[in-house]
Amino acid sequence: MDFTKLFELVVSSALINNFVFTMFLGLCIFFGVSKKMETAVGMSITFTAVMVVSAALSWVVFEFIMRPLDLTFLKIIVFIGIVAAFVQSADTIMKKVSPALYYKLGVYLALITTNCIIIAVPLKNAGEHYNFFESMAFGLGSGLGFGLALIIMASIREKLEVADVPAPFRGLPISFILAGLIALAFTGFSGLITL
Amino acid sequence: MSLQPKSNWELIKNGMFGENTIFRMAISLCPSIAVTNGMKNGMALGIAVVFVQTMVNATISLMRNFIHPKIRIPIFMLVIAGYVTIIDLLMATYARPIYKEIGLYIQIIVAFASIFARAEVFASKNKVWSSICDGFGMGVGFLLAMLVISFFRELLGKGELFGYSIIAGNPLLIMILPAGGFLAVGLLMGFFNWVDMKYFGGKGASGV
Amino acid sequence: MITKDMIKITVNLVVIYVIGGLIMAFVYAKTSPIMFIKAKEEKEAALKLMMPEADTVATLGNWEPHEKKAEYYAARKCGELKITMVVDEKTGKEKEEKECIDPSDLGYIVEGFGKGYSSYIHVLASVDKNFIVQKISVLGHGETPGLGDEIEKDYFLNQFKGKSADNLVVIKGETADKIQAITGATISTRAVTEDGVKNGVKMLIEKLSGEVQG
Amino acid sequence: MATQAKSHELIVSVSPHVRGKETVERIMWTVNLSLLPAVIMSIYYFGPRAAYVTGLCIVSSVLFEHLYWRFLDRKTTAGDGSAFLTGLLLGMNLPPSVPFYIPLIGSLVAIIITKLLFGGLGYNVFNPALIGRAFLLISFPKLMTIWSEPTAKFIAMDAKTTATPLGLLKEEGLTHLMEVFGSKTELYQGLLWGNTAGSLGETSAIALLIGAAILFIKRYITWHTPFSFIATVGVLAWAFGGDQGLFTGDPLIHILSGGLILGAFFMATDYVTCPTVRKGQIIFGIGCGAITMLIRLKGGFPEGVMFAILLMNCFAPLIDRSIKPKMFGAVKETKEQAK
Amino acid sequence: MSKAATFERGIHPQYNKDLASGKSIAVASLPKRIVVPLSQHIGAPAQADVSIGDEVKTGQVIGTTTGFVSSPVHSSVSGKVIAIADFPTPGGRNVTSIVIESDEKDEAVDYKETPDYMNLGADDFRNMIKDAGIVGLGGAAFPTNVKLSPPKEKKIDTVLINGAECEPYLTADHRMMVERAADVVEGLKILMKTLDVSEGYIGIEENKPDAIEAMKSASSGESNIEVHALEIKYPQGAEKMLIKAIKGKEVPTKGLPMDVGVVVQNVGTALAIYEAVRYGKPLIERVVTITGNGVKEPANMMIRIGTLFSDVIDQCGGLVEGAVKVISGGPMMGFAQWTLDVPVIKGTSGILVLSEKEYVSADDYSACIRCGSCLDVCPMGLNPSQLSILSEKGFYDETKDYNLFDCFECGSCAFVCPAKRPMVQFMRLAKSQVKP
Numbered sequence A: 001m002d003f004t005k006l007f008e009l010v011v012s013s014a015l016i017n018n019f020v021f022t023m024f025l026g027l028c029i030f031f032g033v034s035k036k037m038e039t040a041v042g043m044s045i046t047f048t049a050v051m052v053v054s055a056a057l058s059w060v061v062f063e064f065i066m067r068p069l070d071l072t073f074l075k076i077i078v079f080i081g082i083v084a085a086f087v088q089s090a091d092t093i094m095k096k097v098s099p100a101l102y103y104k105l106g107v108y109l110a111l112i113t114t115n116c117i118i119i120a121v122p123l124k125n126a127g128e129h130y131n132f133f134e135s136m137a138f139g140l141g142s143g144l145g146f147g148l149a150l151i152i153m154a155s156i157r158e159k160l161e162v163a164d165v166p167a168p169f170r171g172l173p174i175s176f177i178l179a180g181l182i183a184l185a186f187t188g189f190s191g192l193i194t195l
Numbered sequence B: 001m002s003l004q005p006k007s008n009w010e011l012i013k014n015g016m017f018g019e020n021t022i023f024r025m026a027i028s029l030c031p032s033i034a035v036t037n038g039m040k041n042g043m044a045l046g047i048a049v050v051f052v053q054t055m056v057n058a059t060i061s062l063m064r065n066f067i068h069p070k071i072r073i074p075i076f077m078l079v080i081a082g083y084v085t086i087i088d089l090l091m092a093t094y095a096r097p098i099y100k101e102i103g104l105y106i107q108i109i110v111a112f113a114s115i116f117a118r119a120e121v122f123a124s125k126n127k128v129w130s131s132i133c134d135g136f137g138m139g140v141g142f143l144l145a146m147l148v149i150s151f152f153r154e155l156l157g158k159g160e161l162f163g164y165s166i167i168a169g170n171p172l173l174i175m176i177l178p179a180g181g182f183l184a185v186g187l188l189m190g191f192f193n194w195v196d197m198k199y200f201g202g203k204g205a206s207g208v
Numbered sequence C: 001m002i003t004k005d006m007i008k009i010t011v012n013l014v015v016i017y018v019i020g021g022l023i024m025a026f027v028y029a030k031t032s033p034i035m036f037i038k039a040k041e042e043k044e045a046a047l048k049l050m051m052p053e054a055d056t057v058a059t060l061g062n063w064e065p066h067e068k069k070a071e072y073y074a075a076r077k078c079g080e081l082k083i084t085m086v087v088d089e090k091t092g093k094e095k096e097e098k099e100c101i102d103p104s105d106l107g108y109i110v111e112g113f114g115k116g117y118s119s120y121i122h123v124l125a126s127v128d129k130n131f132i133v134q135k136i137s138v139l140g141h142g143e144t145p146g147l148g149d150e151i152e153k154d155y156f157l158n159q160f161k162g163k164s165a166d167n168l169v170v171i172k173g174e175t176a177d178k179i180q181a182i183t184g185a186t187i188s189t190r191a192v193t194e195d196g197v198k199n200g201v202k203m204l205i206e207k208l209s210g211e212v213q214g
Numbered sequence D: 001m002a003t004q005a006k007s008h009e010l011i012v013s014v015s016p017h018v019r020g021k022e023t024v025e026r027i028m029w030t031v032n033l034s035l036l037p038a039v040i041m042s043i044y045y046f047g048p049r050a051a052y053v054t055g056l057c058i059v060s061s062v063l064f065e066h067l068y069w070r071f072l073d074r075k076t077t078a079g080d081g082s083a084f085l086t087g088l089l090l091g092m093n094l095p096p097s098v099p100f101y102i103p104l105i106g107s108l109v110a111i112i113i114t115k116l117l118f119g120g121l122g123y124n125v126f127n128p129a130l131i132g133r134a135f136l137l138i139s140f141p142k143l144m145t146i147w148s149e150p151t152a153k154f155i156a157m158d159a160k161t162t163a164t165p166l167g168l169l170k171e172e173g174l175t176h177l178m179e180v181f182g183s184k185t186e187l188y189q190g191l192l193w194g195n196t197a198g199s200l201g202e203t204s205a206i207a208l209l210i211g212a213a214i215l216f217i218k219r220y221i222t223w224h225t226p227f228s229f230i231a232t233v234g235v236l237a238w239a240f241g242g243d244q245g246l247f248t249g250d251p252l253i254h255i256l257s258g259g260l261i262l263g264a265f266f267m268a269t270d271y272v273t274c275p276t277v278r279k280g281q282i283i284f285g286i287g288c289g290a291i292t293m294l295i296r297l298k299g300g301f302p303e304g305v306m307f308a309i310l311l312m313n314c315f316a317p318l319i320d321r322s323i324k325p326k327m328f329g330a331v332k333e334t335k336e337q338a339k
Numbered sequence E: 001m002s003k004a005a006t007f008e009r010g011i012h013p014q015y016n017k018d019l020a021s022g023k024s025i026a027v028a029s030l031p032k033r034i035v036v037p038l039s040q041h042i043g044a045p046a047q048a049d050v051s052i053g054d055e056v057k058t059g060q061v062i063g064t065t066t067g068f069v070s071s072p073v074h075s076s077v078s079g080k081v082i083a084i085a086d087f088p089t090p091g092g093r094n095v096t097s098i099v100i101e102s103d104e105k106d107e108a109v110d111y112k113e114t115p116d117y118m119n120l121g122a123d124d125f126r127n128m129i130k131d132a133g134i135v136g137l138g139g140a141a142f143p144t145n146v147k148l149s150p151p152k153e154k155k156i157d158t159v160l161i162n163g164a165e166c167e168p169y170l171t172a173d174h175r176m177m178v179e180r181a182a183d184v185v186e187g188l189k190i191l192m193k194t195l196d197v198s199e200g201y202i203g204i205e206e207n208k209p210d211a212i213e214a215m216k217s218a219s220s221g222e223s224n225i226e227v228h229a230l231e232i233k234y235p236q237g238a239e240k241m242l243i244k245a246i247k248g249k250e251v252p253t254k255g256l257p258m259d260v261g262v263v264v265q266n267v268g269t270a271l272a273i274y275e276a277v278r279y280g281k282p283l284i285e286r287v288v289t290i291t292g293n294g295v296k297e298p299a300n301m302m303i304r305i306g307t308l309f310s311d312v313i314d315q316c317g318g319l320v321e322g323a324v325k326v327i328s329g330g331p332m333m334g335f336a337q338w339t340l341d342v343p344v345i346k347g348t349s350g351i352l353v354l355s356e357k358e359y360v361s362a363d364d365y366s367a368c369i370r371c372g373s374c375l376d377v378c379p380m381g382l383n384p385s386q387l388s389i390l391s392e393k394g395f396y397d398e399t400k401d402y403n404l405f406d407c408f409e410c411g412s413c414a415f416v417c418p419a420k421r422p423m424v425q426f427m428r429l430a431k432s433q434v435k436p
């Protein structure tokens, strides 16, 4: 296993090719749950976990079932099915095993399936022919990057809450502009790692 | 979501403007930035969405009496994913150059909240024809938003429209880069809110 | 009652999934051969374009620049080109089949990757039998629009014609015998010139020069 | 009673009834003034063009701010010196040879999008001048990286273009940089006086340090941000910046070039966009320094100060949220609660 | 002592103490009419013990206590009760007050003198202090006997006399320490005996060297009393800061001085205690500084409680042309008055009249520019910037995350704020909107 490559993959997917700021995925959730810090943190944790596990599951299914059977054209429905099934069972298990955790993070689980990022990770893994560990690294980096984006955004939006933003721009428009400026700052990382 | 009957035209109009996915409902946002750096891409994805949304609504509405409520979610998922797969395969075959650039986003249509939401709140409860109009309206609303955004981005960022050179000189490169996408959508959204507030007495987008 | 319900639901679900799956499979079955052929044709066209005067292009081998799969080819002129019509077994249609008789190498084509500013730049380069560059083209890249993507422009690509491997060096500023950097995109220029093309040509020389001279 | 007659004229307001003498205007104009030495040096080295570019930035910044408030029918804040300062700093961050529309677009982005849409002075999240510059750099990468050679002749209309010291260092390595400048001492001298290519206001370290000293003496800025910023850059440059292995780098080159002095003292310290808690400012400074060196040594740009500050601007609210000042009596409380 | 003791942060306003610091305490002329509010202290208001038309003597109880935390009030002149009604007080509230017209004889009730008072017990002291109506004269007017009855589990080991007088302009405590040093020390000794403690301190800011000198020599015979010079810094006199400066201890948040075993009393309070114990004299007069460039002849005066501000100011030559603001107390924490028909009460330490040139308008404030100055000065180590923004925008609940209730409204943050934000107003607004 090439650890440098894995490390680069994590860093690159978290910072340089950040899902939100350079790939534009998961924006609905990004703008939806970044209003309060608490929700942002909860979502980040849940997300990263789901991302890594579903990347791994999808990889196994894709490599060992779909590819040998030449069913790759079903990848969209299969991946979304895997994610949905995993989220559903995580929901059930968590409710049983750790109700406290479920109480904290359960709500976010429900939001996850209508989010394109979660399906983009396995799709991209399949497209780039990553191996098992690379797929997990990519899932992890993407999750961390998304979490980072959410937390930064939430902390700034809490500050914006008290700012004199002109009425037509209050809420979503200024958040978009804010995301644009953050993305502008994140271009500073470009060229750091070439993948 | 009002359930009183509306005329088909009203349904379409509602989808296009009143409940415009991007500017009003603020869902399906990713493609509004990811594929709007050129009008060609924006239009391609928009058309794909019109197709999927209309067909999904039609199919769900047709099947609405056969679907057991307990399994409605997997069924919706299958229908949506099915149409997305079809359009994905078709574009991969017949529109290769564009597909190369926006392929991932075509596949991602499967996770669009707006499609699932319309299937759930509208198509599963309404007649076929209304559902088609609703889906078509929503899809066209999305397409319009994509066109507006990509119009500004391509014009400012490349000085081109549909790839044809329109203005000479140094374009604002940033507009076709990630940051510019967010800025364009934010500014346009603010502008539409301003117009809405000033001339139509609206309260601005519901936002998230 | 409950079991009956369960069965009903299951049947309902299975039936619909099977139908859905079949429809998708049908579309896939229809499109995938076309996709496959188109991809092949595109590749052939791209290769052909690299050396228009060649009649056929044959794969010679593959190599792995930056751990990516790449191939190299020989571009050949045929002494005689025999065209026969055969019936395709699968589709049942008639199609042309070319047979190259008494081919001679015109030159070689190499696929390469250069590590650029924000992506690996995918290039094709053709050389004549003396390994002098004839033409290069950029197949794909993720460089910055307006900066790095100038590598796709003809003014840049045309510089390469007639240069030997030794002259594939980037110079910032005016130059006639070397490669002039695109202002503001030296990294991308280097990636194409020194990492992509030059390494490719060098690899060709290494692999083939014995053969050629021999 | 004589006194009673006056009662109705008494002013009633909440305590305190005496106030310190500092005002926002006073602070902003002082910062403007403290940049004067650097402006003078830029005009000396780059000629009237320097004055033209900087002036254009200032005028358009102030104008945009004024027009915006006029449009909203609110009291204008164009006179408080902050828009002037944003314009001035934007100008100081541009190369000498830019065409006229570059300052205009930069000011528009800085003032309208970055500052006023977010609510105006005090509410903006990002440093307006730096966003203005980043926007321009990304939009016009070629125009924004044409560096004129400093001529020290007041009339230098078509100066030769050249590379910045950091650009040379990154592209060609230290040895080449030495060849260009002759010796290390000459290089340091060039960097100190500003006799090197670069943005208008960033090149003369001495002039900038004079201005920074004024701000320190007036206590308008504290050591926390600039010191931790510069120290981090110095340590990292020494550790990783050399080509002969660890701890062979030359910290001074990195500290004196690439706008670090300007950035550390005048831009990272922008009240609005850095943490308010002093401890947080140290973290902010270290973050700026680390990102600067990451970009300089490993990234796609030769200089990293601008992006480093902007990236840390993103984190400032988070820092402010997590780092609270040490509260009086707080230590005891936690101990007691533990019991 | 090498370096003056102090606390962290704080501010350095212009002190302007020389307007009145050289003026010996003059005895004000007897007021013709007094207005005595029944609530001059923290706690339950007193209950009127007289009715309209009653004749009263100087020192006679006219309002009695109604609860544990409460304090009686006395008449400060002899004469006739002419009204019992609501009147404005310097604190801004209207309070039920007893109005007495002086017969100008100043006939006093018999005060019970106790020359050998040091032989009395702690409970005797507490009762005498309570009956004399003594409350904290440092400003908050907390009933002193309550402070001197700490719950058993709180072991008190130190009494601190607060002679900091950190508010600009004011000089009353200063003059008291210079002119009545021995009596103040006696007051401290009584306090120490009441609380059975062995450590007594007197803290005085360094800008009053004569007071430090006087207190040092007055206490030179007492081995367990120490005079501490304090750095000149506002709010050195706030009790938590004083304790930090002298004892090095921090009163825990939401705690009281007794949580670190300390009781703090103002100089004036100590003096009043001495007079009550030694001479049986109730709290009917106090030293007040009348100062500022808006008054013709600044002075320190012993003034009967209930004397109207207008009477006092007239005795100081009246207001100058262009006097714009009259403040009860100091410029940092005092209350601006809309009328001069308010009485001097037990907590009135000064009457400050600002002239036009000293006055700074604070109407025009702007958004917080996050300069961080307020964080640098807040003696409580709060984040006033954030608190003020949250309060300004109505996010009252969130202010609690930033320890709103630890703010004691010293005004340091407002003083330094370049945006001229009315910080104290924001703090009070938030406090009124949420429960601690």
Ligand SMILES: Cc1cc2nc3c(=O)[nH]c(=O)nc-3n(C[C@H](O)[C@H](O)[C@H](O)COP(=O)(O)O)c2cc1C
Pocket (backbone or CB within 6 Å): A187, A191, C117, C118, C143, C144, C145, C147, C148, C149, C172, C181, C182, C183, C184, C185, C186, C187, C188, C189, D137, D138, D141, D145, D171, D300, D301, D302
């Ligand atoms: C937003 C941005 C994108 C860039 N993209 C590229 C790129 O795609 N290719 C490249 O070679 N340099 C790119 N650069 C420039 C490099 O950072 C570097 O400055 C340049 O390659 C050096 O070339 P020069 O010496 O000709 O200026 C970019 C710079 C910016 C500001």
Ligand SMILES: Cc1cc2nc3c(=O)[nH]c(=O)nc-3n(C[C@H](O)[C@H](O)[C@H](O)COP(=O)(O)O)c2cc1C
Pocket (backbone or CB within 6 Å): E042, E136, E138, E139, E140, E141, E142, E146, E147, E148, E150, E238, E239, E256, E257, E258, E263
């Ligand atoms: C509600 C309340 C209860 C108090 N209880 C006590 C007490 O039990 N013991 C005590 O020594 N001081 C007590 N204090 C007095 C404070 O310690 C302090 O001396 C008083 O609030 C005046 O302080 P200041 O002038 O610094 O504001 C109390 C104060 C208040 C407001």
Ligand SMILES: Cc1cc2nc3c(=O)[nH]c(=O)nc-3n(C[C@H](O)[C@H](O)[C@H](O)COP(=O)(O)O)c2cc1C
Pocket (backbone or CB within 6 Å): E135, E136, E137, E138, E139, E140, E141, E142, E162, E163, E164, E165, E166, E167, E235, E236, E237, E238, E239, E240, E264, E265, E266, E267, E269, E270, E333, E408, E409, E410
């Ligand atoms: C900001 C502030 C400043 C104060 N400054 C003084 C002072 O200089 N002298 C003083 O005696 N009390 C001062 N106090 C009041 C003290 O905190 C404390 O209440 C008083 O010393 C207790 O004594 P007392 O009960 O005898 O009034 C100040 C209070 C505050 C909140």
Ligand SMILES: Cc1cc2nc3c(=O)[nH]c(=O)nc-3n(C[C@H](O)[C@H](O)[C@H](O)CO)c2cc1C
Pocket (backbone or CB within 6 Å): D027, D028, D031, D082, D083, D085, D086, D087, D089, D115, D120, D121, D122, D123, D124, D126, D127, D128, D129, D130, D220, D221, D266, D267, D268, D269, D270, D271, D272, D273
């Ligand atoms: C010490 C100091 C540094 C400043 N630095 C900047 C700066 O780097 N860029 C800028 O646009 N404004 C700067 N300003 C001005 C002002 O804070 C800025 O316009 C606000 O960010 C606008 O809300 C500075 C002000 C001060 C007092």
Ligand code: SF4
Pocket (backbone or CB within 6 Å): E138, E139, E164, E165, E166, E167, E170, E173, E237, E238, E329, E330, E333, E349, E350
């Ligand atoms: S005036 Fe205020 S600060 Fe000064 S001693 Fe009195 S209460 Fe303390």
Ligand code: SF4
Pocket (backbone or CB within 6 Å): E377, E378, E379, E380, E381, E382, E383, E384, E406, E407, E408, E409, E410, E411, E412, E413, E414, E423, E424, E427
């Ligand atoms: S008024 Fe409150 S917040 Fe302001 S400095 Fe004083 S204690 Fe701190």
Ligand code: SF4
Pocket (backbone or CB within 6 Å): D276, E367, E368, E369, E370, E371, E372, E373, E374, E375, E384, E385, E388, E413, E416, E417, E418, E419, E420, E421
């Ligand atoms: S002093 Fe005023 S402007 Fe500065 S941070 Fe505090 S409240 Fe804001």
Ligand code: SF4
Pocket (backbone or CB within 6 Å): E409, E428, E431
């Ligand atoms: S908390 Fe309220 S009532 Fe208590 S001292 Fe402060 S302002 Fe007065």
Ligand code: FES
Pocket (backbone or CB within 6 Å): A024, A025, A026, A027, A028, A029, A114, A115, A116, A117, B027, B028, B029, B030, B031, B111, B112, B113
């Ligand atoms: S389209 Fe909604 S999360 Fe991507």
